[in-house]
Amino acid sequence: LGIMAIPGVGPVVAAGWLAATAVGAVGGAVVGGAAGGAAGGIVGALTESGVPERDAHVYAEGVRRGGSLVTAKVDDRLTGEAERILRGERAANLDERRSAYEASGWTGFDATAEPYDDIEAERDRVRRTTPL
Incomplete structure (x- = not known):
């Protein structure tokens, strides 16, 4: 269990295989320059673990907007x-x-975008759960 900062997401509490993969992906972004930057952070960790990149962007955006991502390796x-x-x-x-x-x-996860604060996250949740 650890706390890490993921670009575009901010500080997160993470544990297990995805956390280890994320640390490696973020490290690769720092060490690898431009090529690593494209694959770094949460999108890189998810794609490295087998999640299609298109889906990884949606998961990462959900976390940026205040959601939670739960994974299990079984x-x-x-x-x-x-x-x-x-x-x-x-x-x-x-x-x-x-x-x-x-x-x-929205066109894809932007690691430079600020994470939602509590108020923005709640507004987004209400928008998604309130029938039109």
Whole structure:
């Protein structure tokens, strides 16, 4: 368990395999210059772990906007059960979230954008959960 600063997200508490991957990705961004910068941070950590880059941008944007990202690395035999647990009633629908972001002009995660503060995060949550 540790605290780290991820570009475009800010300080986060992280543990496990994704945290270790993120530390490596952020380190690569610092050491590797421009090439590493493109793959650094949370998007780099997710893509390095096998998440398609297009999806990694949506996950990273959700975290920047105040959301949480929960991941689990499980034995193949337990994949179905893990997915059932993680897709609980409060799980975000990735395609719906991407569409909502794109409707507001979003084109991809920007590591230089400021993370949402508590008020902006709450407004975003209310926008997503209030029927039109």
